[in-house]
Amino acid sequence: MTQTLATRSRLKIYKASPELYDAMMVLSTAAAxxxxxxxxxxxxxxxxxxxxxxxxLDMHTRDARKIGVSEQKLDLLSAWAEAAGVFDDAERAALALTEAITELGHAGVSDDVYEDAAAVFSDRELGQVIAMAVTINAWNRINAAVRTPPPRR
Known part of the structure; x- marks a missing residue:
């Protein structure tokens, strides 16, 4: 069943609560x-x-292209686990951890996923990767709740 978007405009959250945007930017900068x-x-x-x-998606795919992330990686990202040889060990560990954090169920992040990430990242890097996944999930949920549209180009 396809869900349709409401025609009624939703809250312009960053205008109504600019301190939220400011706090999220501080968190984003720290996580990165x-x-x-x-x-x-x-x-x-x-x-x-x-x-x-x-x-x-619109913002970060454009940003990725600007810094030289390959079109192949962008094309295969949704199937990264099946794309042998395209993503390196660190990318694969970070993507698995990101998926586990994003789909956080009752079991949380599995020991296997966590240990795989801990094996390729220093403690500092692992903390930053976790923080980045948590932060983008917060941005996603805020923007999804108010249906922030991508800019028209």
Whole structure:
């Protein structure tokens, strides 16, 4: 069953609550510190795909292209686990962790997923990857709740 978007306009949340936007930007900046920018964009895009956040997908795919993420990686990102040889070990671990955080169920993040990520990232890097996945999920949920549209180009 296809869900249709409401025709009624929703809250312009960042205008109504600018401190929310400011706080999210502080969190985003902190989460991105010391994370490879290309890896960061892959994390943001994958979570945004899963959360169906058109605004974030539009923004982060454009940002990824600007910093040189390959079209092949962008094309295969939704099937990264099946794309042998396209994503390196760090990318695969970060994407698995991002998916686990995004789909956080009753079991939480499995030990296997966590241990795979811990094996390729330092403690600092692992903390940053976790923070980045959590942050983009927050952005996705805010934008999905108010249906922030991608800009018209």
């Amino acid at each position: 510190k010391d994370v490879d920018p290309a890896l960061g964009e892959l994390i943001k895009i994958r979570a945004s795909q899963m959360n169906r956040c058109a605004f974030c």
